Amino acid sequence: MRFSVFLNARSMSPAEDGRLITDLVDHATLAAQSGFEAVFMPDHHFNGYMPVASDSFILAGYLAARLPDMHFGFSVVSVPLHHPVRFTERVNVLDHLTKGKLLVGVGSGTTPEEMIGFNVDYRDASPLAEKNLEIAEQLWAKRMDDPAVLIDNGPYQGRVLQRITPTPYGQNHARLMPVAMKEASARRAAVNGWPAFIPAFTPPKIGGTEPFVHVKKYFDIYKGMLLDAGHSDAVVKDALSWTTHTYQAVHVAESDEQAREELEVILKSYQAAVEREAEFNARAESNEANTKTDRTPNALTDDWIGTWCLYGSPETVIEHLKPYAELGIGNVLCGTTTGPLTEERLRLGDQTLRLMGEKVIPALKGL
Known part of the structure; x- marks a missing residue:
């Protein structure tokens, strides 16, 4: 079982943005020293939501120079907010900078406010993401003398005459990581021999107190598809080792x-930030095209804590994770800076990294 750190901290004012970036660089460095194998970053915009997430490709490139042995990932790139040319180019550059240790989570995005900033209708996010990924595959495959790749996808237009540079680091482009909730997404990961994110809930409910039931359901479906796809043992082993x-x-x-x-204490501060963001997001929900169909439950409820939180003494955390390790989950992604990154929040996050490194990771690494 691998462990990765998720840099998901929030800023509550412009004055906090710069310090937050510096603190998260230090936090990622401590994670590397504590036995974590990867750094994952979100992809979000506006509202002080997650300052490093406004261009996490840049942060990943910076961290890759400082932490050359680490893997780097995204949880997840909001594909509708990226022109497919820029997406493929940046993935390839980062693929080289990480020497192939890149995992690109892909999804369709979250809030209408983010979509509006990029001239995207919220209700079009899923089909826009699917088409962008199709175009990205065409761009990655295009050779210099192949016919032009035409781009005609909502706000994204263009015609690529030559090829994307640089070429991928390896024989194929960097691994993408879909969320294995929809059959099509699970099959995309499985057919390509990619890892997948395994969710702990089933919509429309996005919380609950029996997360393992959902994790097992989605993991078994994904693993079955992966084994049926005819990959080599090495490809299957690698994909499962990063299934998250x-x-x-x-x-x-x-x-x-x-x-x-x-x-x-952490969740009270986090919930206050979420409610503040909801006020801004509501301004964006001014018409049918930009209205969310789901709502995040209160983080202090048993349902939210049951699905989204892992906490306790090292011994309790080890016992909680053993069934996941036995199931075959390869990577546990840990949000250790959730909420506004105050000095106290950072201290608690660093405490978690140290105790994970001293006791939890050594106990589970071989499972």
Whole structure:
């Protein structure tokens, strides 16, 4: 079982943005020193949501120079917000900078506010993402003398006459990581021999207290497709070793009581940030094309904590994760900076990294 750190911290004012970036660089460095194998970053825009996420490709390139042994990933790139030419180019550049240690999570995005900033209708996000990924594959495959690739996808237009540079680092482009919730997404990952994100809920409900039931359902479907795809044992092993289950908030302390007490402090601050963001997002929901169909539940409820949180003493966390390791989950993505990144929040996040590195990771790494 691998462990990765998720740089998902928020900023609450312009004055905090610069310090947040510096603090997350230091946090990622501590994660590398503590036995984590990858750094994952989100892709979000506006509202002080996640400042490093406004261009996480740049941050990944910077961190790759500082942490050359780490893998780097995105959870996830909002594909409708990227021109397919820029998407393929940036993936290839980062593929080289990481020496092939790149995992590109892909999805259709989150809030109407983000979509409006890029001239995208929220209701068109999914088909726009699918078409952008189809175009990206054409661009990656195009040789210099092949016919032009025509781009005609909503706000994204163009005609590529030559080829994308640089070429991918390896024989194929960097691994993409769909979310294995829809059959088409699970099959895309499986057919290509890519890892996948394995969700712990089934819409329309996006929380609950039995996450393993959902994880097993989606993992078994994805693994079955992967085994049926006819890949070599090496490809299957690599894909499963990076197949990822995500916890938005991971917190480890010396005792279960301390961990729960500190987690509630973290989640209260996180919930306040979410409510602030919801006020801004509501301004974007001014017509049918830009209205969300789901709502994030309160982070202090048992449903949210049950699905999205991993917390406790090192011993409790180890016992919680053993069934996931036995199932075959290859990578646990840990949100260790969830919420506004105050000085105290950073201290608690660093505490989690150290205890994970000292006790949790050594106990589970061989499973």
